[in-house]
Structure formats: C-alpha cells, structure tokens
Amino acid sequence: MTTSLTTKLYTAHTHVTDGRNKGHGRSSDGELDVALSTPGLGKPGTNPEQLFGVAYSACFLSAVLKAAAERKIQLPEHPSVDADVTLGKTGADEFQLAVKLQVNLPGLDAKVKRELIEAADQICPYSRMTRGNVEVELATA
Numbered sequence: 833m834t835t836s837l838t839t840k841l842y843t844a845h846t847h848v849t850d851g852r853n854k855g856h857g858r859s860s861d862g863e864l865d866v867a868l869s870t871p872g873l874g875k876p877g878t879n880p881e882q883l884f885g886v887a888y889s890a891c892f893l894s895a896v897l898k899a900a901a902e903r904k905i906q907l908p909e910h911p912s913v914d915a916d917v918t919l920g921k922t923g924a925d926e927f928q929l930a931v932k933l934q935v936n937l938p939g940l941d942a943k944v945k946r947e948l949i950e951a952a953d954q955i956c957p958y959s960r961m962t963r964g965n966v967e968v969e970l971a972t973a
Contacts, residue, residue: 835960852879871919881929885915888958892933895952895959902951905944912936929966936973945972 845860848868854875855868867877893913900907914934922928935952937945949970953959962968 857883881917881919884929885917885931888917888931888956888962889913889915889933891958892935892952892956895956896935896937896948898955899948899951903947905940905948908937908939930968931962931966932969932971934971934973938973942972 846857846864847860848857849855850868852868853870853873855877856866857868858865866883869875869877869879871879871881890913893911896911896913897907899905913936916932916934918930918932920928920930935945935949937948940948949972953970959968
C-alpha cells in the first residue's frame with residue numbers, strides 16, 4: 833500500500849551519470865559530490881549500498897533522538913548507528929538488499945534501548961519504506 837504525501841517537507845535533487853561501475857553522483861546544491869564504483873573492483877569511489885547505509889543510519893538515529901525527546905529520556909553523548917547493507921540475490925535470481933542497523937546507546941537499560949528502537953522504527957521514513965520490502969534487523973550494542 834502506498835501512502836501519499838499530504839505535506840512536502842523537503843525534496844533532494846540529485847544527478848547520476850554512468851551508474852555504479854564508473855559513475856558520478858552529485859546533489860543540486862553541490863554538498864554531495866561523489867565518484868561511484870562497484871565494490872571489489874579496486875576503483876576509487878563509493879557505492880549505492882554505502883550511501884544507503886549512511887542515509888538510513890542518519891535518519892534512524894534522528895528518529896531515536898525524537899523518540900527519546902518525546903519520552904524525556906536522556907541519551908548518552910554521541911549515540912550512533914552502524915549499518916550493514918548487503919546486496920544479494922533472491923532464490924528467483926533477483927537483486928535484493930538486506931540491512932542490519934546496530935544502534936549504540938551506551939549506559940541505557942536494555943528495555944529502554946528496545947523501546948526507543950521500536951519507536952524509532954515507526955517514526956523513520958526509511959524504515960517505513962523498507963518495511964515488507966527489505967529484510968531489516970534492528971540490534972543494540
């Protein structure tokens with residue numbers, strides 16, 4: 833089921849040439865400007881899986897911060913998220929992603945960590961986008 837936007841908060845504009853093998857990507861404001869390469873080829877540049885991992889992690893951590901603020905929970909200094917984004921193939925030989933997000937909230941009780949992660953999973957638009965489409969594992973440190 834697709835959910836339509838009723839309010840647009842921000843639109844990112846990007847441009848990519850030549851794909852992941854020897855491509856280049858940039859944002860319209862020039863803040864993002866990267867060479868693209870396929871993993872394992874030894875060529876300089878990043879790849880879509882790395883970019884997605886950074887983007888999903890940043891969004892998910894912002895959702896954790898929002899969930900903590902709503903619950904008046906004091907987070908440790910410098911909370912973080914580590915992402916593993918795996919590109920693989922399904923049994924039908926189709927390309928597919930799988931994601932593991934490791935949320936690092938040192939010093940918090942395990943129950944509180946789980947509560948924040950579950951709330952963040954409902955807040956984060958990347959989680960909403962991947963739900964039912966991509967295998968996502970949420971873990972705590």
